[in-house]
Amino acid sequence: MKIPTKNILLLGFCLVFSSVQARPPYRLQAIAQFHFEGSPLKKSTMACTFCHINDTGGAPWNPFGESIKAAFRANPKWGIADALQGVMAAMKDSDKDGYEDALEVFAHTLPGDAKSKPKEDHKVLLERFMAAGGPDQYKSNKAAPVDSSDDE
Amino acid sequence: MKRREFLKISSLAISLTTGMPAFLARAAAQAQSMAGDKILVVIQLSGGNDGLNTLVPYANGAYYAARPNIAIPKQEVLTLSSSLGLHPSMKPLMRFWDTGKLALLESVGYPNPNRSHFSSMAIWHSGDVTGASKEGWIGRIAETIGDPFCATNFGSVTPLALRTNELILPSIDNLDKFQLKLPQGTEKAFEQIMGLPRQNDAEFVAQATRHMISNTAKVQQNLSKYKAGASYPENNKFAAKLKELARLVAANTGQRILYTDIGSFDTHAGQRADQDRLLGEFSSGIDAFMKDLDSQGLGDKVMVLAFSEFGRRVAENDSAGTDHGQGGVMFVLGAGVKGGIYGDSPDLEKLNQGDVVYKQDFRGVYARVLDNWLKIPSKTIMGAEFTAPAFTV
Structure with missing residues (x-):
């Protein structure tokens, strides 16, 4: 059976669209709440390895992802915005690289990967971080747009 | 003209006229549906709603053992029976329960569940458990009764449920935007074109268009007359959608099925925050919607x-x-419903790969609604006979 070209193009569009739709709401919330700029459709804006071990997401989680999961367990009525805010406020160094999670979010390095850490001196970075509002800058009063769920 | 060709042409007439919503196109085509003026509102809880925290087995120790952090405490449950109760956010639905207008169906699913x-x-939309069919059950209703305008989705994209290989039933996300307005200065030319003599299919399309134009104003007038008979909750997008559906019902547009959705119920993390909120929005929206219809004397139709x-x-x-599971809970409420809890409660100590085992095929629920409420032969729509408990009057 021959499939007209326009249908193939349409199918291609649908597949792309569906993968766009598959972005989990948790990542969208983190992008918005951590003030990351760039298209949420691009992994370069916030890689899955921000919280997950694998670049494709899913289990297992890295130490920062585990911190968020622990926050959920400790506060079962928290939503994702509350959990992100809580982890930032805790000023914990999940990956034990010498830089607290909130500082790494501020510096746009990976808070769950010890190989990724800010180049800036800790004291200088901390001063800049606190001057910018400290952990409170990651408070959220508004949830990011909740999209349809991922398909796995 | 074959029925499928008729439907294709009718759909074309819709798309040619700026995606006219179903009620306008319906007026144009003068399609005759099967007898009955009952309306079915189908609501899709997208993302996979957790049934156990919806219809809570509060007397079952295994439930609390499996969910040490997220189980609904017994004292918060809205008691329905000695063993089951509703999630506390669903309090607005208790009035339906108390009056015998809320049916809850347990452990609903299908063979070989897909996560x-x-x-x-797609399986729920098509009714084909192999997932192969690209024809939705509501789309098949439209084809069967010969009325491509019998159903409308309120949303931006028509779901599979309202599609067939030949038809894509309309989606509306703003009723007020759907008006037939010709570009200024083109009215006369349009009249001339419409006045040209035509035959057969061309005449049919032209006639449909003329009807559409003449009825557009009337329908829009009806829509503009609508005055909500109930207060809808604010900051609740789902309730806002239902208000628009109430406008459609009140405008007497002749549609049999209205479809919309709420989501996302995909609660992989922090379930209580998200599901509690969503079930509250769902319940308060439904409550306002039905109050609105009741106040307008339309509640018995829906x-x-x-x-x-x-x-x-x-x-x-x-x-x-x-995480994703198998069997879930379905709700049926409003007119024509015989309230109660139907089906066996899940046996939480006899699971299938950690999931509730499905016991009621969802196609049986569709079938009962088709046969008993819409009065449309379910076997024709579903392709076989399916059964469900007698949750309809």
Whole structure:
């Protein structure tokens, strides 16, 4: 059976669209709440390895992802915005690289990967971080747009 | 002209006229539906609603053992029976329960459950458990009764449920935007074109268009006359959608099925925050919608059916959430419903790969609504006979 070209193009569009739709709401919330700029459709804006071990997401989680999961367990009525805010406020160094999670979010390095850490001196970075509002800058009063769920 | 050709042409007439919503196109085509003026409102709970925290087995120790962080405490449950109760956010639905107008169906699913949102939703939409069919059950209703305008989705994209290989039933996301307005200065030319003599199919399309124009104003007038008979909750997008559906019902547009959705119920983490909120929005929206219709004397015409593509696993995960499961809970409420809890409660100590085992085929629920409420032969629509408990009057 021959499939007209326009249908193939349409199918291609649908597949792309569906993968766009598959972005989990948790990542969208983190992008918005951590003030990351760039298209949420691009992994370069916030890689899955921000919280997950694998670049494709899913289990297992890295130490920062585990911190968020622990926050959920400790506060079962928290939503994702509350959990992100809580982890930032805790000023914990999940990956034990010498830089607290909130500082790494501020510096746009990976808070769950010890190989990724800010180049800036800790004291200088901390001063800049606190001057910018400290952990409170990651408070959220508004949830990011909740999209349809991922398909796995 | 063959029926499928008729439907294709009719659909074309819709798309040619700026995606005219179903009620306008219906007026144009003068399609005759099967007898009956009953309306079914189908609500899709997207993402996989967790049935166990919806219809809570509060007397079952295994439930609390499996969910140490996210179970609904017994004292918060809205008691329905000695063993089951509703999630506390669903209090607005208790008036339906108290008056025998709320039916809850337990452990609903299908053979060989699929945990993918996309695949499972396609199965619920088509009624084909192999997932192969690309024809939706509501689309098939339109084809069967010969009325391509009998159903409308309120949303931006028409779901598979309202599609067939030949038809894509309309989606509306703003009723007021759907008006037939010719560009200024083109009215006369349009009249001339419409006045040209035509034959056969061309005449049919022209006639449909003329009817559409003449009826557009009337329908819009009806819509503009609508005055909500109830207060809808603010900051609730789902309730806002239902208000628009109430306008459609009140405008007497002749539609048999209205479809919309709420989501996302995909609560992998922090379930209590998200599901509590969503069930509250769902319940308060339905409550306002039915109050509105009742106040306009239309409540007896409308039955609401709510489903989700699957339930969730029995045990919570380590993010205070739940992952994709199998059997779930369906709701049916409003007119024509015989209230109660139908089906066996899940046996939480006899699971299938950690999931609630499905016991009621969802196609049986569709079939009962088709046969008893819409008065449309279910075997024709579903392709076989399916059964369900007698949750309809």
